[in-house]
Amino acid sequence: MRNYKVPTLTIAGSDSSGGAGIQADLKTFSAIGTYGMSVITAITAQNTQGVLDVEDLSGKIIRKQIEAVFNDIYPKALKIGMVSNPEIILEIVSTLKKYNPKFIVLDPVMISKSGYCLLKKEAKDSLIKHLIPIAYVVTPNIPEAEEISGQKINNLEDMKNVGEKILNLGPKYVLMKGGHLEGDAIDVLIGKDTFEIYKENRFNRKNTHGTGCTLSSAITSHLALGYDIFESVKLSKKYITEAITHSFDIGKGVGPVNHFYEFED
Numbered sequence: 001m002r003n004y005k006v007p008t009l010t011i012a013g014s015d016s017s018g019g020a021g022i023q024a025d026l027k028t029f030s031a032i033g034t035y036g037m038s039v040i041t042a043i044t045a046q047n048t049q050g051v052l053d054v055e056d057l058s059g060k061i062i063r064k065q066i067e068a069v070f071n072d073i074y075p076k077a078l079k080i081g082m083v084s085n086p087e088i089i090l091e092i093v094s095t096l097k098k099y100n101p102k103f104i105v106l107d108p109v110m111i112s113k114s115g116y117c118l119l120k121k122e123a124k125d126s127l128i129k130h131l132i133p134i135a136y137v138v139t140p141n142i143p144e145a146e147e148i149s150g151q152k153i154n155n156l157e158d159m160k161n162v163g164e165k166i167l168n169l170g171p172k173y174v175l176m177k178g179g180h181l182e183g184d185a186i187d188v189l190i191g192k193d194t195f196e197i198y199k200e201n202r203f204n205r206k207n208t209h210g211t212g213c214t215l216s217s218a219i220t221s222h223l224a225l226g227y228d229i230f231e232s233v234k235l236s237k238k239y240i241t242e243a244i245t246h247s248f249d250i251g252k253g254v255g256p257v258n259h260f261y262e263f264e265d
């Protein structure tokens with residue numbers, strides 16, 4: 001149910017080509033039907049062919065953006081995406097702790113599809129120690145889950161074990177996206193008394209820029225609209241599947257998913 005008065009927030013990096021990052025998040029919030037707000041952590045010079053350069057914003061302006069938003073329009077749910085360095089992570093965590101938001105969806109962005117490192121090496125420990133523990137749900141893909149846990153993942157059993165390891169860091173849920181494994185695309189939602197498997201036939205599409213950003217923003221929107229975590233994940237997976245199915249060629253490289261296919265003639 002759309003409700004454009006329900007505030008949602010993304011704390012993430014800007015993608016100048018509009019396919020991933022803040023731009024994908026705001027499109028997702030709008031398409032699902034919430035009021036989207038943004039705190040920008042970094043600016044990427046990027047297009048469908050790759051990331052050309054990145055400039056991080058200062059911890060101070062990131063903190064001020066968060067305070068400006070929370071002191072005026074308290075978001076019902078928020079997501080955190082690209083947070084490249086430890087200073088940014090610590091500033092976000094200490095500022096959010098003042099406001100104690102219930103629903104933090106953390107997409108632990110590390111490397112772009114084009115291979116650019118979006119999380120500096122020295123930031124990984126801060127992410128694990130400070131950011132993951134305050135999340136309601138963390139949404140790693142397989143390479144990210146391996147980086148976080150230091151463990152290789154080859155099958156569903158490994159996904160379960162590593163998911164439990166990440167759960168022990170403090171979030172309420174871990175949604176591990178299994179798309180990088182062979183065979184059917186299997187995602188798992190792991191919580192204290194939860195182990196849900198979401199299985200889908202694999203379908204390959206060329207244009208998948210921004211899929212991770214889009215899924216985590218979709219979950220954020222659904223949580224803000226009042227759905228529980230199970231419904232939120234189910235509806236968000238449906239959303240991303242449709243958005244990938246209707247993805248399109250634009251630019252010379254990997255095009256974006258389509259947020260507005262419903263409005264096409």
Ligand code: PLP
Pocket residue numbers: 012013014015020021022044046081082109111112113114208209210211212213
């Ligand atoms: N650029 C920015 C600013 C992002 O936040 C992300 C998020 O994951 C990406 C690029 C990566 O997108 P993709 O993995 O689809 O290339």
